[in-house]
Amino acid sequence: MNPTPLTSEAASGSAPLRILLSDPHLKGGGQVRYVVNLARELTGLGHHVTIGCKTDSILAGLAREAGCPALNAFHYRGGLRPLAWSHDLVQVRRFIQEERPHILHANGSQDHWVSALACRTLGHPTCMVRTRHNTYLVSENAANRMLNLSWTDYQIAVCEAVFDLRASRPVFDSRRMTVIHNGVDPDVFKPDAGQRRRAREEFGYGDEDVVLGIAARLTEAKGHRFLFEAVAGMRSEFPQLRLLILGQGDLEAELKQLAEKLDIAPIATFAGFRTDIAQCIQAFDIGVQPSIDCEASSFSVMEQMATEIPIVASDHGGTKEIVRDGVDGYIVPQGTVKPLADALARLLGDAALRRQMGASSRRRIMDEFTLALLAQRTVDAYRKALAAHASRRAGPP
Numbered sequence: 001m002n003p004t005p006l007t008s009e010a011a012s013g014s015a016p017l018r019i020l021l022s023d024p025h026l027k028g029g030g031q032v033r034y035v036v037n038l039a040r041e042l043t044g045l046g047h048h049v050t051i052g053c054k055t056d057s058i059l060a061g062l063a064r065e066a067g068c069p070a071l072n073a074f075h076y077r078g079g080l081r082p083l084a085w086s087h088d089l090v091q092v093r094r095f096i097q098e099e100r101p102h103i104l105h106a107n108g109s110q111d112h113w114v115s116a117l118a119c120r121t122l123g124h125p126t127c128m129v130r131t132r133h134n135t136y137l138v139s140e141n142a143a144n145r146m147l148n149l150s151w152t153d154y155q156i157a158v159c160e161a162v163f164d165l166r167a168s169r170p171v172f173d174s175r176r177m178t179v180i181h182n183g184v185d186p187d188v189f190k191p192d193a194g195q196r197r198r199a200r201e202e203f204g205y206g207d208e209d210v211v212l213g214i215a216a217r218l219t220e221a222k223g224h225r226f227l228f229e230a231v232a233g234m235r236s237e238f239p240q241l242r243l244l245i246l247g248q249g250d251l252e253a254e255l256k257q258l259a260e261k262l263d264i265a266p267i268a269t270f271a272g273f274r275t276d277i278a279q280c281i282q283a284f285d286i287g288v289q290p291s292i293d294c295e296a297s298s299f300s301v302m303e304q305m306a307t308e309i310p311i312v313a314s315d316h317g318g319t320k321e322i323v324r325d326g327v328d329g330y331i332v333p334q335g336t337v338k339p340l341a342d343a344l345a346r347l348l349g350d351a352a353l354r355r356q357m358g359a360s361s362r363r364r365i366m367d368e369f370t371l372a373l374l375a376q377r378t379v380d381a382y383r384k385a386l387a388a389h390a391s392r393r394a395g396p397p
Contacts, residue, residue, distance in 0.1 A: 022052030024076035041375030092118035154385030159318025183374035189306035199283035213284030218249030223290035230341035232262035310357035
């Protein structure tokens with residue numbers, strides 16, 4: 001079968017693209033932020049984006065803010081749920097037939113299966129792309145081989161660590177994969193003396209206080225307990241040390257008990273979930289990300305770096321690809337306390353080093369991890385995906 005003129009034109013380089021950008025999440029998080037930011041940037045570049053989401057997903061409202069329509073008609077249910085699947089397949093098939101999108105871009109398992117299957121039942125007229133956002137392993141069964149090798153034209157990994165986990169596995173084709181890190185808006189996240197003053201006043205910090213900050217879900221994967229133990233061991237040496245914890249999650253009560261047990265509760269502030277994260281992180285002097293699982297291309301780390309905050313992070317996942325050890329902060333072995341404490345101590349005791357590494361961090365973001373770069377790199381990946389799709393439709397010479 002020859003590639004359609006629609007696909008050939010879109011792959012050639014300059015034509016605006018029509019994209020269904022889907023995600024199965026109901027609430028916020030890094031993946032939802034990725035979808036909204038990418039939709040906004042692609043729309044600004046002249047492409048036509050529709051966000052596909054669940055009927056009651058937060059994405060339906062966020063799509064309006066991104067300047068694009070939402071198709072919030074999906075159930076995106078996991079497991080064997082024939083009614084939900086049938087409903088969603090009808091929705092995708094109708095969208096393909098009526099809107100003739102160039103790209104179906106899925107970001108989760110449920111929307112990937114639904115979009116790929118619907119496209120397949122129509123003869124694969126549209127290019128199927130999937131972004132891989134985490135380091136979870138994918139089962140090497142026949143169904144996943146079919147989904148990723150036959151029904152999907154191209155895959156995007158959000159960091160080298162995610163790519164490496166996929167590329168060597170028999171359910172993926174590394175020739176049809178690329179790495180594109182997330183990005184942030186350096187105009188939203190930037191050092192601001194006024195915001196810093198207001199944030200530190202809100203949390204009760206004085207000029208002499210040095211604030212270690214962590215902005216992450218309160219889950220085992222984010223490694224809060226290692227940070228707490230490190231802080232407990234250095235509190236007497238650094239009486240100016242303070243700890244600010246942004247986020248919510250299942251471990252909140254347990255972590256508060258741990259703070260009491262380690263006698264760091266008097267210097268630890270649990271600020272909960274915040275919608276004004278850009279102002280809150282202005283209170284940080286040092287950002288900490290001691291993750292032990294499910295860390296890929298961290299928005300939180302990038303946001304803090306853009307705000308000229310030096311970072312101490314674990315070597316799990318993709319963070320070590322963002323933070324240059326000894327330049328923008330320090331990278332320490334995951335799941336350890338002493339190396340984390342030693343790195344924090346170097347920054348706690350040296351304000352000039354904090355300023356130097358903070359300035360380097362912002363330059364790093366400006367050079368490599370902006371939303372504009374995310375969008376342009378994604379468009380480039382779409383063109384490659386379309387070329388792969390056209391070639392595969394044409395079949396062997």
